[in-house]
Amino acid sequence: MTSPKLYLEDLVPGQIFESGSHTLTAEEIVEFAGRFDPQFFHLDHEAAKASLFGGLAASGWHVASTTMRLMVQSSVIAGGLIGAGAEIAWPRPTRPGDTLRVITEIVEVTPSRSRPERGMVLVRSKTLNQLDEIVQTMASRMVVPRRTPAETAP
Amino acid sequence: MTSPKLYLEDLVPGQIFESGSHTLTAEEIVEFAGRFDPQFFHLDHEAAKASLFGGLAASGWHVASTTMRLMVQSSVIAGGLIGAGAEIAWPRPTRPGDTLRVITEIVEVTPSRSRPERGMVLVRSKTLNQLDEIVQTMASRMVVPRRTPAETAP
Numbered sequence: 001m002t003s004p005k006l007y008l009e010d011l012v013p014g015q016i017f018e019s020g021s022h023t024l025t026a027e028e029i030v031e032f033a034g035r036f037d038p039q040f041f042h043l044d045h046e047a048a049k050a051s052l053f054g055g056l057a058a059s060g061w062h063v064a065s066t067t068m069r070l071m072v073q074s075s076v077i078a079g080g081l082i083g084a085g086a087e088i089a090w091p092r093p094t095r096p097g098d099t100l101r102v103i104t105e106i107v108e109v110t111p112s113r114s115r116p117e118r119g120m121v122l123v124r125s126k127t128l129n130q131l132d133e134i135v136q137t138m139a140s141r142m143v144v145p146r147r148t149p150a151e152t153a154p
Numbered sequence: 155m156t157s158p159k160l161y162l163e164d165l166v167p168g169q170i171f172e173s174g175s176h177t178l179t180a181e182e183i184v185e186f187a188g189r190f191d192p193q194f195f196h197l198d199h200e201a202a203k204a205s206l207f208g209g210l211a212a213s214g215w216h217v218a219s220t221t222m223r224l225m226v227q228s229s230v231i232a233g234g235l236i237g238a239g240a241e242i243a244w245p246r247p248t249r250p251g252d253t254l255r256v257i258t259e260i261v262e263v264t265p266s267r268s269r270p271e272r273g274m275v276l277v278r279s280k281t282l283n284q285l286d287e288i289v290q291t292m293a294s295r296m297v298v299p300r301r302t303p304a305e306t307a308p
Binding site for chain 1: 186189190191192193194195205206213214215218219220222223226227233234235236237238239240241242243244297
């Protein structure tokens, strides 16, 4: 990556970042589920038809992990993407062959009171499929370093 | 699994479920990060020392996915564990060699008003390491089937 890195001072609410894309294959969906979420609706096409999903669907944690990869690969935030926590929802299943991409918006930038060298940033991301349908929403709090440490009270 | 399955009617606030355990090796941490969270503090022991984590740490999504596996393997909920969303936090890093287990509590059981055959259950889970330190907290909303469909208004 040759883009200049962004520090806390460079981020403002409303800024939007867009990731590249990744297509989830049936093989990837089944392999991830076998390791981390071994339930029949993530593992077996035929059996999944009788489930709430009506067919094979990716584990939500697979969608979240793929979202993370797309965000990391496209990120220009200095210090990396370090999340303290997240609120996540999966309004619709992700299917084999779906091509996912992530749109992330900076919502809030808060310099730390106790740590002059960093701050917290609230971001909202939407993970979309190839039909622009939202398959995941996430609000996450991230630790971002300052370019120049803040002046502290004497 | 030979345990009887639990339906919505069988769940009450305060019930507690405990999972088995899993030890995350350095190899697993690095392999997961290479695929889903390729940042130096999840990939490289030496380089990670200079990071906020002070040493190699598992991706939060790896901790979440491992938590899911432990919950699925020990679950006796009918219909499987189907999450609509979750609120997640990682108060402390997970290190190579940490042995994780999950304690889950039923917080709220809400029959669906529009779907007589199911309801929503709010659960809180804590993922603990071998020192009983909390490495992840999660509140999640799950869809759980009823044993007997509710009576609906005529």
